[in-house]
Amino acid sequence: MKDEKPVLTRRDFIRGTIGVTLGASVFGLQWPREEAQAAGSSVVTIVRDKNAMDSSRNVDITVLEKMLAETLTRVTGQKNTKDAWLSLVKPNDVIGLVPTDHLNPTHDEVVDVVKNSLMDAGIPEDRIRDAQGSPRNPKKCDALIAIPGLKAHWLTGIGTVLKNYILYSGSPSSYHKGNSAKLGEIWNLPFVKGKTKLVLVDSLYPLCDKGPQPDPRYQWNYNGFIAGTDPVAVETVCLKIITEKRKVIRGEPWPLSPPPICVEAADKVYGLGTSRMEQIKINHYGWERELLL
């Protein structure tokens, strides 16, 4: 007997028919079709420094501060970090920082550097909060700064930008397995939509296979920040880096499995940004060794 509901398969990914097969929202909502308008081009900024973290995984805060300053000015086109932050957030905003909090978490030093930089820009400390976790957290914030750690994921292909907000769904288990393709719809929830002002990926020590559990065989010092205002474009560049590193490790192409269907869906179904590399301009600054792009 044939299933009534079409099943998302490898063939949908290859054919690019994910949007047709994805089916209903986990929330049972109808997203307006205009959400899936074609995304324009996007810019992703990568800043690396070989001294950001040493072989013993000690992080140099001073180097991180410089990296963040360069990232902010490059992403925003502003002359200094204060102007850069104030071009992204308002002085009275309550700003939620959203790091990965466990299993290859965002480095504490990265979160601290971001927080301190915001305070230096004049944002009061009591208006900067940790917004990861419960859906209550983003509801209290005017702006969100996503600071995920770069990692592959054995159920969703990649577990970095789009998955960073999974707890905001209030039902994270609903977004594993088949519904992981729908992670993008969480970004369109009313209390999340439009609040993310910057995506800053902690790619100091990424994980390129399985995940989220760490595996030192597949982790390495990339020593970088990957940043932008288009979450899908940032995720796409992260994917490219992971995929290229996998190829280096095996000496032959080693595609991610399962493929990161959520990324294409975030573009074509939820209209969150572009997943097409030809529409993404990558600006790289700093350490060039094994850039993987």
Add this chain to the structure above:
Amino acid sequence: MVKKLPLEIGAAWKLRVDRLSFFRSHLVLNSIYYLSHENILDLDLSAEAVSAPYEHISGSGDPKRSQFLLVQYENPERARQALNRFHDAYLPDYQNEITAGTTADSPSLFKLEDGWLAYKLLGKYIAMVFECPDRESARAIIQKNESNLLKKGEGS
């Protein structure tokens, strides 16, 4: 299970034993070779599966790889039901000709977006191969695995 796979198919295909995997869960299968987030092969603890690529031995360019999958179920009826489920989920655009008592001599062959797919019901086993460059190699990979199973007293 692992020993059931022939190391070579004629002179053209060689098993990548360094990429051989044994599993029982569709989640593990997906981490090796993604088919679907749903359990379209009805894998559970009563089933055993192995998968590995066969690599085409050629002198030029990047080697072609076809992914082979062999699943052993509790009994032939479970295998037949699983293959039906797979066909309905993965090949809804192709007619399903598997019925109770299906004893086709040849594997079923389908030209898909990423190459040729072939499958065959072999008693309590399902043999499948994905991304073959042509019909003949898909057929050859299935048939060689079938004859290997028969030699080992299985697949009937």
